[in-house]
Amino acid sequence: MHFPLEAQTLILQYADKVGYEIVPSTEALGRIAYEKVYSNRKLPPKDNSAMDGYVIRWEDYNNGIREFRVNGVIKAGDDVSGYHVGKGECYKIMTGGFIPSGGDSVAEIEITNEGSYKVHIDGKMKYGNHIRKAGEDVDVGDEIDMEGKEITPFILSRLLSAGITYIKVSRRLRVGIFSTGGELTFPTDAAYPEKTIDSNGFFARGFLKNFGVDVEYLGIFKDDNEDLKNFLKRIDKKYDIIVSSAGISSGDYDVVGNVSEELGVKWLIRGIKQKPGKPFSFGFINELPFFALPGNPVSSAFCVFFYLVPFIKKMYGVKDVLPKSVDAYLKGRMKKRNDRVHFNRVLLRYEDGRFVAYPFDSQDSHLIGSIAESNGFCMIPSEMVGEIEEGVLLKVYPYDFKTII
Numbered sequence: 001m002h003f004p005l006e007a008q009t010l011i012l013q014y015a016d017k018v019g020y021e022i023v024p025s026t027e028a029l030g031r032i033a034y035e036k037v038y039s040n041r042k043l044p045p046k047d048n049s050a051m052d053g054y055v056i057r058w059e060d061y062n063n064g065i066r067e068f069r070v071n072g073v074i075k076a077g078d079d080v081s082g083y084h085v086g087k088g089e090c091y092k093i094m095t096g097g098f099i100p101s102g103g104d105s106v107a108e109i110e111i112t113n114e115g116s117y118k119v120h121i122d123g124k125m126k127y128g129n130h131i132r133k134a135g136e137d138v139d140v141g142d143e144i145d146m147e148g149k150e151i152t153p154f155i156l157s158r159l160l161s162a163g164i165t166y167i168k169v170s171r172r173l174r175v176g177i178f179s180t181g182g183e184l185t186f187p188t189d190a191a192y193p194e195k196t197i198d199s200n201g202f203f204a205r206g207f208l209k210n211f212g213v214d215v216e217y218l219g220i221f222k223d224d225n226e227d228l229k230n231f232l233k234r235i236d237k238k239y240d241i242i243v244s245s246a247g248i249s250s251g252d253y254d255v256v257g258n259v260s261e262e263l264g265v266k267w268l269i270r271g272i273k274q275k276p277g278k279p280f281s282f283g284f285i286n287e288l289p290f291f292a293l294p295g296n297p298v299s300s301a302f303c304v305f306f307y308l309v310p311f312i313k314k315m316y317g318v319k320d321v322l323p324k325s326v327d328a329y330l331k332g333r334m335k336k337r338n339d340r341v342h343f344n345r346v347l348l349r350y351e352d353g354r355f356v357a358y359p360f361d362s363q364d365s366h367l368i369g370s371i372a373e374s375n376g377f378c379m380i381p382s383e384m385v386g387e388i389e390e391g392v393l394l395k396v397y398p399y400d401f402k403t404i405i
Helices: 004-012 058-062 153-161 201-211 225-233 254-262 297-315 369-373
Strands: 019-022 053-058 067-074 087-094 105-108 112-114 119-120 166-170 176-181 214-221 241-243 266-270 280-286 289-293 326-330 334-336 339-352 353-360 376-380 384-386 394-397
Touching: 004 241, 004 266, 004 297, 053 058, 053 067, 053 119, 058 105, 112 166, 119 166, 176 201, 176 266, 201 214, 201 297, 241 297, 254 280, 289 297, 297 339, 297 369, 297 376, 326 376, 339 369, 339 394, 353 376, 353 394
Parallel strands: 067 087, 176 214, 176 241, 241 289, 326 353
Antiparallel strands: 019 166, 053 087, 053 105, 067 119, 112 119, 266 280, 280 289, 326 394, 334 384, 339 353, 339 376, 376 394
8 A cells, every 4th residue: 555645656657748729818817838938029129218217328428418408208109210319419208118219328307407498417327227128028039938837817918928829728627526425415405404415526626627627527326336337337538537536445335446346447546544535546447547536525635635636737737736835833732543644634824934733623534624624734654653742843735825824
């Protein structure tokens, strides 16, 4: 049986990068850039002023001239092809205005004293003062390394400013999710209050949608081997990944485990030395990656976070796919009774210049409220058994960064 980090590494070896589609850049928010792109434009397009002021010749200023004749006004976007700065001359220029021929320095308005047709420069300045050079941000043909990055509004601004109106993005992954268990019912079914709502399937569906995945919820299969077997035999190749929830242990009614051998499921991982999520399994069904999640809500949520999401990120071409972690000091005590790696729910906070982790009172994997009230999984190594004392430094994997304050 694998330990968690070993299992994670093994699973990621089978995540092949998907193909791409070309979309308008304005429609690419949230998508993953497929490859590097190259600028179609100079930015800025021409030398221009970084300040409101007066554009002069540095040679004049350097030779002691302080009073200049004002030839006119240049606003941002004005055509200056017919303008020229001669000896002792200047133009009043607004921020973003293009620099006319002959001009090479701008005196900001705060160091000048303007008359009717002349301006006097009172302060000090240097050559090239307040001039933004053409192409200093990006030049035509410059490489912009977008590969594997999510296109955020900030990145979109960069793309559009560089004249990139269409971009290759990783095509959306298609994932099919189903749940098993005679005790389950749908969220909209109020007729059976004694039934358990299938929160696992919808948690996975909602979590994956945050990563740009097209998810199809395939429903609930009761504890009937034949029904599930017939369904899985016909599983549609339109999916890139198949995900199941529950039924993967070794009991008489754990239908996923029971039918997998007959269906020829090729398991690469069959259980992991971890808590929660020991029954988690990974393999291939009809050549499709198959993630078999445990039935307990916390176990299922952790396995989606720790194994399935990194797999999806790698298929999208994201370069840094592993969950982020921080070292945090434990604020409270915990007990660990076996040599499995534990991922205990904690509330992670940043206090007095360091991260601290407050453990959730109960770590039972059926307590779904703990997922909503906590914001990270605290990893306790296999060799730490017994009482975990307050103050020990442990690795925490946050899953809700917005609540770390």
